[in-house]
Amino acid sequence: MAEQTIGTKCVQGGYTPGNGEPRQIPIIQSTTFKYESSAEMGKLFDLEASGYFYTRLQNPTNDAVAAKIAALEGGTAAMLTSSGQAANFYAVFNIASAGDHVVSSSSIYGGSFNLFSVTMKRMGIEFTFVSPECTDEELNAAFRPNTKAVFGETIANPALTVLDIQRFAKAAHAHGVPLIIDNTFATPINCRPFEWGADIVTHSTTKYMDGHGAGVGGCIVDSGKFDWTRYPEKFPGLCTPDDSYHGVTYTERFGLEGAYITKATAQLMRDFGSIQSPQNAFILNLGLESLHVRVKRHCENAQAVAEYLKSNPKVEWVQYCGLEGDKYYELGQKYLPNGSCGVVSFGVKGGREAAERFMGRLKIAAIETHVADARTCCLHPASSTHRQMTDAELKAAGVSPDLVRYSCGLEDAADLIADIEQALND
Ligand SMILES: *Cc1c(COP(=O)(O)O)cnc(C)c1O
Numbered sequence: 001m002a003e004q005t006i007g008t009k010c011v012q013g014g015y016t017p018g019n020g021e022p023r024q025i026p027i028i029q030s031t032t033f034k035y036e037s038s039a040e041m042g043k044l045f046d047l048e049a050s051g052y053f054y055t056r057l058q059n060p061t062n063d064a065v066a067a068k069i070a071a072l073e074g075g076t077a078a079m080l081t082s083s084g085q086a087a088n089f090y091a092v093f094n095i096a097s098a099g100d101h102v103v104s105s106s107s108i109y110g111g112s113f114n115l116f117s118v119t120m121k122r123m124g125i126e127f128t129f130v131s132p133e134c135t136d137e138e139l140n141a142a143f144r145p146n147t148k149a150v151f152g153e154t155i156a157n158p159a160l161t162v163l164d165i166q167r168f169a170k171a172a173h174a175h176g177v178p179l180i181i182d183n184t185f186a187t188p189i190n191c192r193p194f195e196w197g198a199d200i201v202t203h204s205t206t207k208y209m210d211g212h213g214a215g216v217g218g219c220i221v222d223s224g225k226f227d228w229t230r231y232p233e234k235f236p237g238l239c240t241p242d243d244s245y246h247g248v249t250y251t252e253r254f255g256l257e258g259a260y261i262t263k264a265t266a267q268l269m270r271d272f273g274s275i276q277s278p279q280n281a282f283i284l285n286l287g288l289e290s291l292h293v294r295v296k297r298h299c300e301n302a303q304a305v306a307e308y309l310k311s312n313p314k315v316e317w318v319q320y321c322g323l324e325g326d327k328y329y330e331l332g333q334k335y336l337p338n339g340s341c342g343v344v345s346f347g348v349k350g351g352r353e354a355a356e357r358f359m360g361r362l363k364i365a366a367i368e369t370h371v372a373d374a375r376t377c378c379l380h381p382a383s384s385t386h387r388q389m390t391d392a393e394l395k396a397a398g399v400s401p402d403l404v405r406y407s408c409g410l411e412d413a414a415d416l417i418a419d420i421e422q423a424l425n426d
Contacts, residue, residue, distance in 0.1 A: 006188065028278055030055065033053050057269060066219065069219050075224065076223065077222050080281055081217070085204075088202050095238070102128075103147045132349075149173065151180045154335065157184065175233075180200045184202075212373065212374050224257035225256070228256070303343055315346055342371075352383065359378060364416060371382070379405045
């Protein structure tokens with residue numbers, strides 16, 4: 001049989017029940033698992049046999065959902081985490097430690113920027129941030145002998161910049177390090193970064209994957225393509241024995257397809273413990289079952305809203321890579337030919353006050369610190385998340401005072417547009 005299409009994988013991937021078994025993924029709400037003998041359990045602790053013994057390490061519900069996301073991204077292995085923040089932290093910390101360095105796009109989620117530039121810096125890992133529009137020379141100049149990874153977002157939240165994944169992958173590989181891509185906004189429905197050379201993909205599953213504002217979660221997927229063994233001195237954690245795990249060498253025991261995720265599970269999840277609860281994994285899977293249907297609708301609504309905003313004289317500017325003439329239109333056509341995401345940014349004429357007034361008049365779109373929900377929501381960063389900043393500081397951070405981040409839900413586009421119209425006209 002031909003390989004299944006992504007829509008079929010959304011519905012059926014990750015879990016195949018046997019005869020008489022539950023049709024839906026069972027929620028294994030159990031912290032632990034029972035064994036007949038200590039010897040059998042010992043083999044699991046030595047990573048000599050695979051099986052479950054404690055949910056902080058692995059849980060069958062979580063594994064089924066992770067396997068589905070691995071299939072959607074075209075990866076070889078995946079793990080769920082408690083949040084997108086945990087996913088990005090683990091993805092980097094799995095291959096970088098104190099004294100190491102990482103190159104990151106400067107256009108990334110604010111939480112990731114803070115994690116990298118403040119918290120991980122305190123752990124001794126230094127980041128160099130480069131503009132996604134930097135020249136190849138600038139990009140190559142950012143690397144150091146101790147660089148361990150490159151990081152970027154397919155579509156950045158909230159700037160909506162589209163990353164030239166191929167270009168960043170080429171630079172990463174030329175310096176012997178993997179490219180990690182946060183694919184939260186695009187989802188594997190619209191872009192599969194591994195097809196463009198990325199090596200590791202992360203997600204805040206809180207966003208479109210769950211899609212119903214019901215569960216915070218994250219995921220890391222490995223392509224299995226990056227050959228750690230070519231650079232054993234750069235990645236000793238993967239290529240030399242792990243003393244904390246009975247001397248196992250991950251690349252030898254689990255191959256390129258399993259080494260990275262097994263290490264992240266055996267070391268990082270064991271020690272930091274940011275697991276997704278099986279209950280949340282079940283909710284996430286309900287979202288994944290309709291991901292291909294919902295993402296299409298989110299994008300159709302966003303395209304219609306963006307085109308309407310563009311035509312309205314009360315709107316100063318609109319940013320959406322699906323609009324012809326947008327700064328990221330060409331990159332969008334290359335990496336996201338079937339649609340980008342449901343989030344549109346725009347500026348209301350009249351600046352900060354006009355934007356605030358407009359937001360207050362919206363009836364369908366709710367003011368929330370969230371995106372990618374089934375219900376339309378919006379945020380005015382200048383009066384909320386960034387309210388302590390002056391107009392000049394906002395500008396430096398790439399957030400203009402009039403910026404409204406509008407996340408199109410699954411309602412009818414005509415209703416969303418009518419709501420925007422009345423709020424602009426009032
Ligand atoms: C929301 C978000 C995160 C953080 O995810 P949480 O699930 O909120 O921890 C990371 N990256 C991107 C692109 C996001 O939008």
